[in-house]
Amino acid sequence: MSVNREAVSDLTADPARxxxxxxxxxxxLRFGDRVLxxxxxxxxxxxxxxxxxxxxxxxKTSLLRVLLGLGPLSEGTVRxxxxxxxxxxxxxxxxxxxxxxxxxxxxxxxxxVGLGLDGHRxxxxxxxxxxxxxxxxxxxxxxxxxxxADAPVGRLSGGEQQRLRVAQALISDPEVLLCDEPLLSLxxxxxxxxxxxxxxxxxxxxxxxxxxxxxxxPVLPLVDRILYLVDGRFRVGRPDEVMxxxxxxxxxxxxxxxxxxxGQIHVVGAQSGLCEDQPHHHLHDDAHxxx
Amino acid sequence: MDKLFDFELxxxxxxxxxxxxxxxxxAILGLLAGVLGPLIVxxxxxxxxxxxxELSFTGGAAALLLGINVGQGALAGAIVAAxxxxxxxxxxxxxxxxxGAVLAFGLGVGVLLLWFYPGRASNKFGLLxxxxxxxxxxxxxxxxxxxxxxxxxxxxxxxxxLFASVDPEVARARGVPTxxxxxxFAVLVGVATALGVQTVGALLVLALMITPAAAACRITxxxxxxxxxxxxFAEASAVGGILLSLAPGAPVSAFVTAISFLIYLVCWVxxxxxxxxxxxxxxxxxxxxxxxxxx
Numbered sequence: 001m002s003v004n005r006e007a008v009s010d011l012t013a014d015p016a017r018x019x020x021x022x023x024x025x026x027x028x029l030r031f032g033d034r035v036l037x038x039x040x041x042x043x044x045x046x047x048x049x050x051x052x053x054x055x056x057x058x059x060k061t062s063l064l065r066v067l068l069g070l071g072p073l074s075e076g077t078v079r080x081x082x083x084x085x086x087x088x089x090x091x092x093x094x095x096x097x098x099x100x101x102x103x104x105x106x107x108x109x110x111x112x113v114g115l116g117l118d119g120h121r122x123x124x125x126x127x128x129x130x131x132x133x134x135x136x137x138x139x140x141x142x143x144x145x146x147x148x149a150d151a152p153v154g155r156l157s158g159g160e161q162q163r164l165r166v167a168q169a170l171i172s173d174p175e176v177l178l179c180d181e182p183l184l185s186l187x188x189x190x191x192x193x194x195x196x197x198x199x200x201x202x203x204x205x206x207x208x209x210x211x212x213x214x215x216x217x218p219v220l221p222l223v224d225r226i227l228y229l230v231d232g233r234f235r236v237g238r239p240d241e242v243m244x245x246x247x248x249x250x251x252x253x254x255x256x257x258x259x260x261x262x263g264q265i266h267v268v269g270a271q272s273g274l275c276e277d278q279p280h281h282h283l284h285d286d287a288h289x290x291x
Numbered sequence: 292m293d294k295l296f297d298f299e300l301x302x303x304x305x306x307x308x309x310x311x312x313x314x315x316x317x318a319i320l321g322l323l324a325g326v327l328g329p330l331i332v333x334x335x336x337x338x339x340x341x342x343x344x345e346l347s348f349t350g351g352a353a354a355l356l357l358g359i360n361v362g363q364g365a366l367a368g369a370i371v372a373a374x375x376x377x378x379x380x381x382x383x384x385x386x387x388x389x390x391g392a393v394l395a396f397g398l399g400v401g402v403l404l405l406w407f408y409p410g411r412a413s414n415k416f417g418l419l420x421x422x423x424x425x426x427x428x429x430x431x432x433x434x435x436x437x438x439x440x441x442x443x444x445x446x447x448x449x450x451x452x453l454f455a456s457v458d459p460e461v462a463r464a465r466g467v468p469t470x471x472x473x474x475x476f477a478v479l480v481g482v483a484t485a486l487g488v489q490t491v492g493a494l495l496v497l498a499l500m501i502t503p504a505a506a507a508c509r510i511t512x513x514x515x516x517x518x519x520x521x522x523x524f525a526e527a528s529a530v531g532g533i534l535l536s537l538a539p540g541a542p543v544s545a546f547v548t549a550i551s552f553l554i555y556l557v558c559w560v561x562x563x564x565x566x567x568x569x570x571x572x573x574x575x576x577x578x579x580x581x582x583x584x585x586x
Contacts, residue, residue, distance in 0.1 A: 068464050088466010096460050106333055106508045106517045107457045119454030120465045122447055152512035168461065178464075 020079070021046050021176045021208030022067060027076035029062055035232040036062055040076070042227060042236060046175065047206040049199065049222050051213055054229035060212040063229075064178050067210070068094065081175050088120055093174030093207075095165045095198075097181040103154040109164045110149040113139050116168030139171040140164075143197050159190030166197045177202065179211045183218050191218040198222075216243070217264045239265070297538040304537045312431055313490075313533055313543075319438045320490055320499060321529035323483045325522030326445060328504025329514060331480060333456040337501045338387055339376055339477070340484055342394035344500075346372030347485040348493035349401035356408045362430045366437070366485040372397065373481030377474040434486050441479050452476055453514060490529075495544040499525055502551040506558040510565075524554045 021044045028038035036059030044050050052060045065071045066078060069085035078084065081091040093116075101107075114136045118125055125132070140149045143163040148156055153164065162182055169177060177198065183191040199222045202209050211219060216226070216239070226242045228235045230251045235242050242248075243265045248256040257268040304310050331340060350368015354361045376390055445452075454462040455469040463469050480500075487496040503524030507517045532547030 069466070070463065086466070087468075094461060094464040096464070099460075104508060105457060106329055106512055106514055108512045111512075111514055112458060115450075115454045115458060116461070116465070119450055119458075119462060120467050121450055124446055124449040150512075165461075 020044065021048070021081060022210060023077075023079045025077045027066075027078055028074045029059055029066065029071075030074040037229055037232055037234055038075070040234060044176075044208045044210060046208050047202055049202060049209045049211065049219075049224045050227055051211045051216060051219055051223045051225075052227045052229065053213065053216055054234075055231075056214070058229040058231065060229060061180055064094075064180050064210070064212060067176075067178055068092065090172055091175045093169035093172060093177045095162075095169045095177065095179040095182040097184040098158045098162050098165070098186060101154040101161065103152070105152065105154040107153050108150050109145055109153055109156065109160075110136050110140060112153050112164050113145075113149075113167045113171055117171045135171060139167040142170070142201075143167045144193075157190075158186050159193065162186060162190065162194045163197065166194060166201075170201055173205070174207060176208045176210065179209065179213075181212055181214065183213065183215070188218075195219050195222060220263075220265060243267075300538040301534065309427075310533075310537065312428065314530060316431055316434055316490055317529035317533050318526060319434055320483075320487055321526035322522055323438050323441060324487065324499040324529075325503060325525035326442070326518060327480055327483055328500060328521040328525065329508060329517045330452060330456055330476065331500060332504045332508050333453075334476070336480065337497065337505075338390050339373075340480060340500050341497055342376060342390040342397075343369050343372045343477075343481050343484045344488055344493045344496040345394045345401070346397040347481070347488045349397040349404070350485070351488060351493075352401040352404040352408070355410070356404050360429075362433050362485075362489055365488050366433075366482065368397075369481035369485035369488070370478055373477035373484075374474060377477035430489065434489075437482050437486055441482055444475070444479060448472060448475065457514075491532075491544045491547050495548050498544070498548040498551045499529060502548075502555050503528060506551075506555040509555075509558040509562040524551065527554065 022042065023044075024040050024042040027040040027042075029036040030038075042050075052063060054060050062071065066073055067080050067085055069087045069089065080089065083089065114132065117132065117135060117139075137146075140146050143166050145160065145163050145167055148160050149164075153161060156164070165182065179198065182194060182198075186194065195218055198209060198211075201207055211223075213219060216223070220239060223239055225237060226235075226239055228242050228248070228251060231253075233251055235247055235251055237247075243258050245256065245258045248258055248267060252269075255269060259266045259268055331337065347365045347369035350371070351361045351365035353368070354364020357364075372393070375393060451462070451467040452472050454465070455467050455472050459469055484496055484500060487499055491499055504517070504521040506524055507520035511517050511520065528547050528551035531550050533543055535546045535550075536543045
């Protein structure tokens with residue numbers, strides 16, 4: 001990717017930035033005899049935006065779990081910000097998908113964001129309260145969440161909640177941002193708001209973004225590369241390399257049409273993960289070489 | 292009932308050492324309940340507290356029969372219950388049914404144990420509805436010691452515990468050991484519950500552990516403010532309940548539950564009125580108001 005490392009390196013004092021943000025070598029993940037993916041090599045550079053696509057059950061979220069240190073690889077090695085994944089690496093930010101929160105939950109938006117800063121620390125955190133408040137305010141301002149920061153989070157709209165999630169993930173100045181379907185169940189306007197907030201940040205601070213999604217179009221203009229996972233196989237490349245009829249048909253081992261309409265990409269014939277369950281071995285057996 | 296407002300009699304009774312001990316016990320208990328309550332409410336553990344208190348009753352009944360300290364028996368019962376409930380049900384889906392099954396069995400065992408007990412009936416009754424006036428110095432020391440221990444542990448784990456309670460998924464991703472914090476918190480709640488069982492009784496422990504916190508959470512979304520309010524409400528219920536019960540010589544638990552429920556009702560009305568009045572704070576942003584144009 002054409003990331004200008006020299007230009008951005010003085011934005012950050014940390015000399016560790018500039019090397020690979022995420023690095024997987026020969027990585028495999030299996031549950032029992034089910035192979036989610038194998039032989040996966042992936043390097044994500046600082047400032048790079050990589051979308052992770054694939055049908056349900058293809059191991060997109062499991063990849064994030066591995067990177068978060070919540071589950072081991074079956075084979076291969078993985079490094080994230082120059083370390084093996086460990087629980088609670090402070091240099092990693094995480095944005096989950098929007099989920100309904102209980103309306104009665106005793107938590108304000110600013111509390112949610114503040115927990116992203118120091119919620120993992122022991123103690124009650126009475127020291128440095130003023131500094132903490134200033135940091136939380138800055139993070140809230142950055143996502144335009146100031147107006148609803150004192151409302152109970154459970155009463156906010158999905159879009160408002162996801163903006164708080166972005167602030168929560170970014171307040172600790174992560175070098176890698178892992179996003180698990182953060183746009184799911186948002187309307188178009190909010191999808192744009194949330195994805196552009198993430199994009200602005202990675203450009204400003206050279207943060208690598210790994211963005212799990214089942215829908216490429218809302219983030220298509222932002223994506224540098226795509227990791228497409230299907231049934232144990234994968235492809236990595238620029239959107240115009242991966243999102244083609246030929247590549248996806250090989251990957252799905254089924255006839256799949258990639259249609260471009262008004263700058264959007266639609267994959268016809270692969271809407272569900274169901275087609276993986278049917279044998280398609282008469283098609284493109286060489287797709288094995290990929291996996 | 293006209294004795295209820297006989298303040299002279301109340302003042303006279305306040306001179307007695309055992310009354311003062313009872314008030315002190317209630318104050319400690321109110322503080323514990325107020326601090327733990329908002330976390331219990333956030334974690335949807337009201338039923339678990341109920342289950343723990345019933346099993347603490349079983350422990351107390353066993354101690355009564357064996358002739359050992361009832362307080363220690365109740366404490367042991369509650370801790371075992373908290374651990375069992377915490378370990379048996381990691382998944383929230385079957386949490387309530389596990390509690391239901393275990394608590395019914397425990398209660399049955401407790402009743403059987405009490406049936407074997409040949410002593411005074413008021414001791415039996417006390418385990419169910421409380422007998423705070425019988426708190427002696429030894430139990431006060433146990434209560435104080437347990438309270439200090441609970442506070443120290445809570446001070447150490449408060450922030451990650453709050454994180455894990457209100458936002459478990461991100462907490463896990465940020466490295467908070469959520470699987471470890473759950474049983475630890477369950478034990479803290481178990482200890483506090485067992486102490487409550489001796490004062491307001493197993494059946495009414497929810498009045499102190501849940502109701503004040505639930506009331507506080509109705510009127511504020513600020514976790515710190517909710518905790519402070521819950522402490523105030525729990526103290527008002529516990530200490531106020533004893534004070535009111537003195538002159539008429541009525542059961543403490545009736546007053547404790549009445550006061551806490553009254554506070555809950557007031558907070559509930561306040562929250563309804565506020566919602567009608569202001570809807571909610573925060574204006575939807577311009578960006579959110581444009582989807583029609585984009586479609």
